[in-house]
Amino acid sequence: MAKQVIEASQAVAEAVKLCSPSVIATYPITPQTHIVEHIADFVSNGDFDAEIIDTESEHSSMSACIGAQGTGVRTFTATASQGLALMHEMLFVASGMRLPIVMAVANRALSAPINIWNDHQDSISERDSGWIQLYVESSQEAFDTIIQAYKIAENKNVLLPVMVCLDGFTLSHVWEPVEIAKQSKVNSFLPKYNPIHAFLDPKKPITQGPVSYPDTYMHFKKMQHDAMKESIDIIKKVNSEFRGKFKRGYGDGLIELYRMNDADYALIGMGTLCSTARVVIDNLRKEGIKAGMIKVKTYRPFPSEAISKAAKGLKGIAVIDRDISTGYEGALYSDTRSALCDGKSEVGTISGFITGLGGRDITPQHIEKALKDMIFGKGTKEDWLF
Amino acid sequence: MIEIKIWGRGGQGAVTTGQIIAIAALHDRKNCQTFPNFGVERRGAPVEAFVRIDKEPIRLRSQIYAPDIVIVLDPTLINAVDVTKGLKDGGTIIINTSKKPKDLNLDKKFKVYTVDATAVAMEIFKRPIVNTPLLGALSAITKAVSLKSMQLTRAR
Incomplete structure (x- = not known):
């Protein structure tokens, strides 16, 4: 398909549309807002079927993603800076519950002094939250990485949330040529989300996020850590499969x-x-x-x-x-x-x-x-x- | 690589001007990149936007400090900011003003062009959409993007 000159934020939104999450939680914050604005346009135009939840804070956005993903559907949200910081508590809940949520972070400095521009302090400060973090350098890479992120996150040996980090303004607000993949091609790369560990089914009741006592908590953490380490191979595999199908790849994915x-x-x-x-x-x-x-x-x-x-x-x-x-x-x-x-x-x-x-x-x-x-x-x- | 800097005032369309040039460059089968220098957005404040055009893929992602071409959307900016700052020797500056280039007292090392874009826009659009005449002037003067490709951007 021919390239189009679009904003990187739109490239992210186009990729999200092609991955068709069922629930998207939104809360505006510069320089991320364009991403969810584009997604809201797509949904209201009927381009894809999703529930958009306008929340009252980023903490609630992440909570909404956790709740929705727990019912067994794909979700998405995006944030930056103070918004990501406000999510901090829920980031650990998402990763600990092994929910493969994908989130775009338009990297921005943290206050104070207040500053809306780019650096990596926001996502680096969430380094230990149990999320896979992928950083991109171009709009095309942002587009491609969102699609890869779902496939990595949902791999049964991974089941971890993924942050796709793009530099706020320095990339998020840049317009440059991007090749938007066809829906059929994305469908053949990214299978339907079919969770075996976290879903709601009255015929098959399960408990999610229960208390874990000192005799089990450490084991949960070790499993999470092992899954993160296991993801190294999965990230490489997904990158190489992506390269095979879309003729683009980024090193070995790592x-x-x-x-x-x-x-x-x-x-x-x-x-x-x-x-x-x-x-x-x-x-x-x-x-x-x-x-x-x-x-x-x-x-x-x-x-x-x-x-x-x-x-x-x-x-x-x-x-x-x-x-x-x-x-x-x-x-x-x-x-x-x-x-x-x-x-x-x-x-x-x-x-x-x-x-x-x-x-x-x-x-x-x-x-x-x-x-x-x-x-x-x-x-x-x-x-x-x- | 051609580097273009666009000066305007908030709300005047400097950012859109950059986007139209970039889209036209893609129609010319060239690589392109455009982005504004984000400040505190408010209507009427000076705004800068940047465009890069190249046959090769564009990797440079810093702001543009030594443009080949400068476009000025608002005549009052001449007295408010240093519009030729960093402009390469022999570089081109296209200004929306009713004045003649020689009356602007700009350095002789630059190629100075003036277009009364406000008058043209008021006559044709009945609204001060000054970037459209300036985009035509950019094509005519610099060939940075072809007029045909510039016209194709209207299809969006």
């Missing part, structure tokens, strides 16, 4: 490598900055610097093995974080170091950089500085690039 074949140095990052980084890497190559990129698409589960393998033999790595674990360092930097300092990987310098907070534009100059500071030994654990 990480995507750019010019890494003969690279001495690598940039590690997530989201739209990886798109700009491709230009920077091409320029550095012209200067004779053998740079490449390991784009982290799947942040939870953390693809430590894949990163470790990709980083083998590198002289140095620059990790760019669009977040800060206040008082320490960037989250992606911590995770990368933990993955690489396993006694097996031989990697030289690993420098960390904080930039792009609260919508600070990440220019090619920021990325070039990060790479060059690392290469020339000027990097530290958390250099702030203003």
Whole structure:
């Protein structure tokens, strides 16, 4: 099908429409609102049959998704920033009840000071909520990843909720060409949701979300953790099946490598900055610097093995974080170091950089500085690039 | 790659102008990207929108700091903001004003074009939809997108 120039928010909505969730909970928050506005248009135009629940808060939106998904239907919601923070309590309920809810997060800074622009602090702060987190760098990837997200989440060995994280404004409000897949093709990729663990049937009564005493709680958590780890293989499989059908894929689904074949140095990052980084890497190559990129698409589960393998033999790595674990360092930097300092990987310098907070534009100059500071030994654990 | 910056005032259609240019670029079988610089949205405040057009896929996602082309939707912006800031030497600026280019006192290193888009719009649409005449001017002056493709965007 021909490409159309549409907003990334619409691309997300188009993908949701093709996945046909039965219940969509909505609560507006910048820069996410366009996503649910587009979905509301589709539903009111009769493009697909879904119940839209306008809730009174994001906490209620997530609660509505949990309740609906518990009856045995597919659901969707979208949020950002304070909205995601307000959901915090219910995120753990969704993942603990093993409900494969899919949610788009249009990443935005957290207050205070109040700021509506992009960084990753909101979703990074929900890192440990038991949700799979996938980050995207283009509208096409946002579209494709929503469709993949349902298939990953609903896999019987996974059964975990998935957040699809797209940079607020920097991607959510960008218009660019997107290829919208045909319904029949999506149907052949994504089977109907047919839960065997969480549904309502009067003939087959079950209890969902009961109390778990000290003798069982830890076992539930271990099962959840094992499912998250198991999802690493499922994410790879879904990505490769998607590539087979739609002729598009994103690395192995976990990480995507750019010019890494003969690279001495690598940039590690997530989201739209990886798109700009491709230009920077091409320029550095012209200067004779053998740079490449390991784009982290799947942040939870953390693809430590894949990163470790990709980083083998590198002289140095620059990790760019669009977040800060206040008082320490960037989250992606911590995770990368933990993955690489396993006694097996031989990697030289690993420098960390904080930039792009609260919508600070990440220019090619920021990325070039990060790479060059690392290469020339000027990097530290958390250099702030203003 | 051609980089375009559009200046307007909130409510005037700067963002829509960018979207129409991008859609036209796709009709020209080129890659495109457009986005506004989001500030505190309020009617009448200066608004910037950006467009990139290239034969190759567009990977750069930062704002545009050194445009090839600047379009100014509102004549009063000339005195309110530095409309030529970052414009490349020899770059083109197209301004909606009833004045002649030489009367605007802009740097001689730029190609300055003026179109009385408000007058044209009032005559044809009876409403100040100034971006339509300016889109025509963009095609005629720069060939950044073809006039034929620009016309095709009306089909939406």
